[in-house]
Amino acid sequence: MNTDKLQFTVPPKAKMASFILMAIGLISIIAMFMMDTNEDPEYNHNRAWSNIFSSAFFFMGISLAAAFFLGLQYAAEAGWATTIKRVMEAVTMYLPWGLSFLMLFFIVSQLHLNHFYVWMDPTVAEHDPIVASKMGYFGAFWWIRTVLYMIAWIWFTFKLRKNSIDADKLDIDVNNSYHWKNVKLGAWFMVVFGVTSSTSAWDWLLSIDIHWFSTLYGWYAFSGMWISAMVTITMLIVWLKKLGYLDFVTESTVHDMGKWMFAISFLWTYLYFSQFMLIWYSDIPEEVIYFQTRWESYKALMWTVLFVNFAFPMVMLMSRDSKRNFFFLIFVGTIILVGHFLDVIMMVMPGTVGHHWTGLSWMEFGTFFFFLGLFIYVVLNALTKAPLRVKNHPYINESLHHSI
Amino acid sequence: MATKQIIHGVFGDEVPMMEACKKLRASGIRVKDVFSPFPVHGLDPVIGVPRTRLAICAFIYGITGTSLATLMMWYMQIHDWPADIGGKPNWAYYFNIPAFIPITFESTVFCAAHGMALTYLLRCWLVPGAKAKNPDPRTTDDKFLVYLELNDEQAKKADAILKDNGAEEVNYKGTLYIEPAY
Numbered sequence: 122m123n124t125d126k127l128q129f130t131v132p133p134k135a136k137m138a139s140f141i142l143m144a145i146g147l148i149s150i151i152a153m154f155m156m157d158t159n160e161d162p163e164y165n166h167n168r169a170w171s172n173i174f175s176s177a178f179f180f181m182g183i184s185l186a187a188a189f190f191l192g193l194q195y196a197a198e199a200g201w202a203t204t205i206k207r208v209m210e211a212v213t214m215y216l217p218w219g220l221s222f223l224m225l226f227f228i229v230s231q232l233h234l235n236h237f238y239v240w241m242d243p244t245v246a247e248h249d250p251i252v253a254s255k256m257g258y259f260g261a262f263w264w265i266r267t268v269l270y271m272i273a274w275i276w277f278t279f280k281l282r283k284n285s286i287d288a289d290k291l292d293i294d295v296n297n298s299y300h301w302k303n304v305k306l307g308a309w310f311m312v313v314f315g316v317t318s319s320t321s322a323w324d325w326l327l328s329i330d331i332h333w334f335s336t337l338y339g340w341y342a343f344s345g346m347w348i349s350a351m352v353t354i355t356m357l358i359v360w361l362k363k364l365g366y367l368d369f370v371t372e373s374t375v376h377d378m379g380k381w382m383f384a385i386s387f388l389w390t391y392l393y394f395s396q397f398m399l400i401w402y403s404d405i406p407e408e409v410i411y412f413q414t415r416w417e418s419y420k421a422l423m424w425t426v427l428f429v430n431f432a433f434p435m436v437m438l439m440s441r442d443s444k445r446n447f448f449f450l451i452f453v454g455t456i457i458l459v460g461h462f463l464d465v466i467m468m469v470m471p472g473t474v475g476h477h478w479t480g481l482s483w484m485e486f487g488t489f490f491f492f493l494g495l496f497i498y499v500v501l502n503a504l505t506k507a508p509l510r511v512k513n514h515p516y517i518n519e520s521l522h523h524s525i
Numbered sequence: 526m527a528t529k530q531i532i533h534g535v536f537g538d539e540v541p542m543m544e545a546c547k548k549l550r551a552s553g554i555r556v557k558d559v560f561s562p563f564p565v566h567g568l569d570p571v572i573g574v575p576r577t578r579l580a581i582c583a584f585i586y587g588i589t590g591t592s593l594a595t596l597m598m599w600y601m602q603i604h605d606w607p608a609d610i611g612g613k614p615n616w617a618y619y620f621n622i623p624a625f626i627p628i629t630f631e632s633t634v635f636c637a638a639h640g641m642a643l644t645y646l647l648r649c650w651l652v653p654g655a656k657a658k659n660p661d662p663r664t665t666d667d668k669f670l671v672y673l674e675l676n677d678e679q680a681k682k683a684d685a686i687l688k689d690n691g692a693e694e695v696n697y698k699g700t701l702y703i704e705p706a707y
Contacts, residue, residue, distance in 0.1 A: 398623045402611050441580070524567040 126366050127508045131501045139498040146491020153484045159477060170235040171473045172488040174226055178325070179465045180492045181219025182346030183353050187212035188278045189314050190350060195281070195300075195307030200516030201377060201523045204370045207509050208357050210285060212350065213278045214503035215496050220271045222492075223325070227267060237473055240331050251332055259331075263324055270317045277310040286507050294513035318343045329472035333411045335400075341392040342468065348385040348430075349461045352454040355382060357500070359447045366509055372445055373525045379444030386434040386457065389464075393427070414471040418478050426467055429460030462489060527705060530680045531698040533661060534671035534687040539565045542669040545690035546571050549671070554683050558672040560664035582644050583637045590636025594629045660698070668693075674701055 150173070157169040191209045194202050202209070230237045239245050239252070240260075246253040281303055288299035319339025327338050335341075355378040361367045362375075400408045415423050434457055443449045466485060470478060511517055536542035539561065546556050546568070556572040559565075569576075599618050602608040602625075607615045610624050618625070646652065664670045671692075675683055687695050 394623075394626065398626070401623050404611055404613075522566075 126368065127510055129361070129366055129501075129504045129509055131505060132364065135497065135501060139494045139501070142490045142494030142497070144494075146487055146489075146494055149483060149487020150491060153487060157484065161477070164477065165236050167236060168470070168474045168477070168484065170226075170230075170237050171469050172484055174223075174237065175462070175465045175469045175485075176488045176492040177219060177222040177226060178469075179349065179462050179489075180215065180496045181223055182342075182465075183349045183496070184213050184215040184219055184278075185274060185318075186343070186346035186350035187354060188216060188274065188281070188310070189318070189347070190354075191281060192277065192307035192310035192314070195303045196311050198304065198516075200519035201374060203511060203514050203516045203520035204367070204374060204523075205354065205358055205378075206285065206511050206514070207504070207507055208354055208361070208367075210282050210507070211500050211503040212354055212357070213282065215499045216278050217275055218495065218499055220275065224267075224271065227264075231264075238328060238331075240328065255331065259328065263328075266320065266324055270321050273313055273317065277306060277313065280306055281310070285511060288513040289508065289511060291513055297513070297515045299513065300515055326468050329469060330411060332407065335396055335408075335411070337392060337396040337399075341389075341396055344385065344389040344392050345461050345464050348382065348389050349458060351378065351381045351385055352458050352461075354378065355450055356454045356458075359450050361504075361509070363447065369510055369521055371521070371523050373523045374520070375447075375450070376441070376444050376525060377523075379438060379450055382450075382454065382457065383434060383438040383444070386430060386438075389461075390427075390431040393430075411471075414475060415467065418476050419467060419471055422463060422467060422481065426460060426464045429456060430464060433457070433460070527676070527703045529674045529676055529701040529703060531701055532671075532673040532675060532680060532683060532687075533694070533696040533698055534673065534683075534692045535661065535663070535694040535696065536669040536671070536691065537667070537693050538691075539568075539669055541691035542671060543568060543571055545687055545692065546671060548686045548690060549673075549683060552682060552686065554673065554675060554679055554686075556671060557674050560659050560661070560670040560672065562665060562667060562669075565669075579641060579645065583641045586640030587633045587637035589640075590633040591629055593636070594632030595625070598625050598628060661696075 150169075153169045153172065154166055157166050158164065187209050191206070191213060193199075194206070194209075226237075229235060230241055233242065236242070240256065246256050284299045284303045284306070288294050291299075294300070322339040322342035326342055327333070327335065355375070358367060358370060358375060358378065362370065397412065400412060434453060437449070437453045438444055443453075463481075466481075534542075534545065536545070542559070542561075543565065546559065549556055550571070550573060559568060559572055561568075568574075595618075602610070602621075603615060603618050609615065610621045614620050659665065659670075660672060661668065661670050671687065673680075673683055684695055
């Protein structure tokens with residue numbers, strides 16, 4: 122095996138691309154704030170702010186779900202993914218960045234520089250009894266929860282990464298002590314994440330439509346993050362293999378990642394449809410309003426999201442050969458990733474922009490590019506920080522010979 | 526009349542067994558079958574077993590399930606006795622399609638899964654009362670058995686390859702008469 126290829130160095134082209142993306146994004150964001158106005162004095166750049174939130178949330182979600190998946194591998198004591206552990210770890214390293222952007226956004230919202238969360242405006246609760254009745258859960262308690270989620274997630278992610286790197290520094294880890302530490306951490310992270318993934322989705326996304334409610338919403342938001350994370354990790358692996366790194370990752374491992382892309386696309390569809398069908402079936406006005414806004418002003422986007430995130434991966438990734446074809450994985454992955462970004466747009470926009478929506482434009486993608494550039498830069502930098510193959514891990518041999 | 530010898534190469538571990546299979550195939554000897562106590566990963570391509578066609582069956586069974594469920598629900602709920610689904614118009618199937626999707630999905634999975642299982646069991650003839658086909662009962666415990674049917678010349682070669690690669694026993698289990706093709 123070629124040992125010098127265990128240390129990743131960022132190719133200058135990739136670095137350049139990430140800077141160009143960030144520059145395009147920054148210009149778009151500035152232009153967006155100047156151009157996104159209309160006759161409604163209450164409008165207040167709603168679309169621009171929603172775009173920033175959507176993109177920031179989407180990329181935070183990728184690294185958060187990657188951390189979840191990493192923890193899941195430890196908790197389940199799975200061996201197959203050991204060779205790609207460093208790639209997952211690198212993706213999770215964007216988490217503090219993503220969360221900082223969200224935190225900044227929340228602070229800006231609380232200072233009333235935007236009208237993103239209506240309930241953050243104290244005058245709304247005065248003449249809206251429904252919002253007033255929910256203010257015990259929002260308000261100060263919302264802030265406490267938000268801070269707790271962020272601290273907990275970052276703590277778990279950094280601890281998992283630190284143990285993994287510390288284990289590599291030893292010549293031989295006799296009792297697999299670092300591994301067992303991570304198994305414990307992973308299991309606890311599953312417990313914490315199981316609760317916080319739902320509640321954070323309620324707090325950050327569902328509260329945009331404060332009058333509306335859905336118990337399924339947390340899982341729906343989480344499944345969107347999860348599939349985005351699986352796609353990102355797969356594409357990163359394929360790209361690294363193309364560059365000549367990750368020789369030791371077998372094709373079966375890539376095939377398994379393709380299966381995950383396929384399976385979690387179905388999970389997302391299952392949850393999306395379950396939420397839709399229950400609301401459609403019971404036909405209660407206060408619930409139906411959520412889909413009515415989407416049906417009236419976002420119909421094309423709604424169908425696009427459903428098609429791209431369900432029918433497309435189902436047809437394209439069904440056969441074994443397509444899951445082993447690197448070009449196919451990149452091609453399908455890119456489209457699914459955009460599809461799930463549009464899904465986040467669909468979660469956010471109808472509640473904030475509503476009928477002012479004029480269709481997708483450069484504003485959405487400009488903002489997306491800024492965060493994409495930053496994400497690429499941070500993740501690739503994190504990849505250089507540690508050897509691409511874990512050394513002291515009890516299942517590394519199993520993973521090196523993974524074959525299905 | 527051509528004769529073939531039945532040879533059992535018995536191994537105590539799967540790694541030398543795989544190695545022996547690779548060598549046998551490389552010297553042009555057909556490995557008829559391998560019996561092992563557990564599924565050995567990566568063995569199929571080594572002994573030249575073609576890829577399973579069960580996935581194609583699964584697809585056909587799944588499509589059948591989808592069609593059957595659609596036909597059933599259309600006949601019951603739209604055609605024969607139009608049912609009131611949540612107060613929604615019921616003149617056509619597509620008006621109420623969200624209500625039909627769970628059943629379509631379940632039926633697809635049901636038909637695909639049962640069809641696949643039955644196909645597998647019938648194809649391997651694992652039916653009640655079927656006689657066990659493993660040639661040596663120790664393969665259900667801890668031994669790996671390479672099953673060969675070879676002519677005398679090939680048998681000599683195979684014998685040497687098996688023994689060189691750590692076969693614990695090479696058993697000759699009689700001869701097989703093959704009717705010449707006229």
